[in-house]
Amino acid sequence: MWHELLLHLGGGAFLAAVLRVTTPILLAALGALISDRAGVINIGIEGIMLAGAFAGVVGSAATGSAWLGLAGAILAGCALGAALSFAVHTLKADLVLSGIDLNLACASGTVLLLYALTGDKGMSGSLASKVLPTIDLPLLDRVPVLGAAFGHQHVLTWASLLAVPLVSVLLLRTRFGLRLRAVGENAEAAAIAGVRVARTQFAALVLSGAFGGVAGAFLSMGYVSWFTGGISAGRGFIAIAAEVMGGGMAAGAFLSALVLGAAEALATDLQGIGLPSELMQTVPYIVPVIALVLHAARRRGG
DSSP states (O other): OHHHHHHHHTSHHHHHHHHHHHHHHHHHHHHHHHHHHTTOOOTTHHHHHHHHHHHHHHHHHHHSOHHHHHHHHHHHHHHHHHHHHIIIIISOOOHHHHHHHHHHHHHHHHHHHHHHHHSOSSBOTTSOOOOOOEEEOGGGGGSTTHHHHHTEEEHHHHHHHHHHHHHHHHHHHSHHHHHHHHHHHOHHHHHHTTOOHHHHHHHHHHHHHHHHHHHHHHIIIIISSSOBTTTTTTHHHHHHHHHHHTTTOHHHHHHHHHHHHHHHHHHHHHHTTTOOHHHHTTHHHHHHHHHHHHHHHHHHHO
């Protein structure tokens, strides 16, 4: 049994599952990275993922287009990022408490709206929502392991991988990224240099919300094909852990998200060999806690 499991873990099917599970975590982690570098960590990314998942399903059902549903998810994420910025910069609310409030509002609000639209508090099965496509690479089918891992991946999985170098370039090679990092490192010095701190942080939160919206859309239009309350299942918080573990770099966030995604995929596989499902379901949440403790210990020792 264990021998077969080890062979499975080294195969392309398991790697494909890891990439699929990693996708929403990576997208949300990149969003958290952008806002964090501006000095406003997006604690509300969990709620934004929920709103994005809901908007994607409803938007695609209403328009008959999966791509318009994705656009709706992005708009929902941007709007919530702007709302979080409004609460912090205009109403002078606490950033962390505002993010927690956003998570709670989205968790209950999406279920309420689902009930208002469908009369069902469970899932959106009655809505004719669409699913975003999978990209097939037939030339890879002949390549062992890689063919199974990359030959039939979701379009948003490829988008998340492409986003890693793009976010890195944005943060390190553009004027916007320079201003973003300047504000995050020392807002007062940046303001003296002429950088509009509130505007920069507003842009960072809106962009962070867009990534969270896409992450949510993947959950309801790729990972599964429906919306249900709590579909994000704590992945937003796991994404924040991945961003922290990544050391403020896009590549680091990617590697951390990959490790956490592998932990979730492994937990799912271990349930299949008879280990208690209740125990295995805790693995995706225990691993980031352990990783953060080790990360903090390493930084303190350094």
